[in-house]
Amino acid sequence: MKLSILCLVAAALLPLFCAWLAKWDGIRSGGFDNRAPRAWLARLEGRPARAQAAQANSWEGFPVFAAGVLAAQVLAAPQARIDLLALAHVLLRLGYIGCYLADRASLRSLLWAAGYGCSIALYFAAAW
DSSP: OOHHHHHHHHHHHHHHHHHHHHHHHHHHHTOOOTTSHHHHHHTOOHHHHHHHHHHHHHHHHHHHHHHHHHHHHHTTOOHHHHHHHHHHHHHHHHHHHHHHHHTOHHHHHHHHHHHHHHHHHHHHHHHO
16 A cells, blocks of 8 residues: 555544544543534633644645645656655644644644645646
8 A cells, every 4th residue: 555545544534533632531521512512622721622623624634635645646746755745744744733732833833834835745746
């Protein structure tokens, strides 16, 4: 299996990991309301709220990344370049999530931009 495809799977799982982090304390304490999870999540503060925000941003960025990987694959860009950009994207997203949880806003924004840049670079790899 191509590394870039594994990276697609990893990127698709990152929002679920963030959701689990956002809900973990509430589940553990019995305070999580599965009948109205969005309302419950909207009331979160601190680290769980940041995990929820990281989840939302991970869902928002995934389509651009996934389409970039697939476009590069279909248009036969060099596989090593696709794999490198896909792996860099996932690693940068992991760093982004870590910075979000740690409340490191400036570094988080830098990692977001670099990860998004990898997604856009996949389109350029496909075009050439």
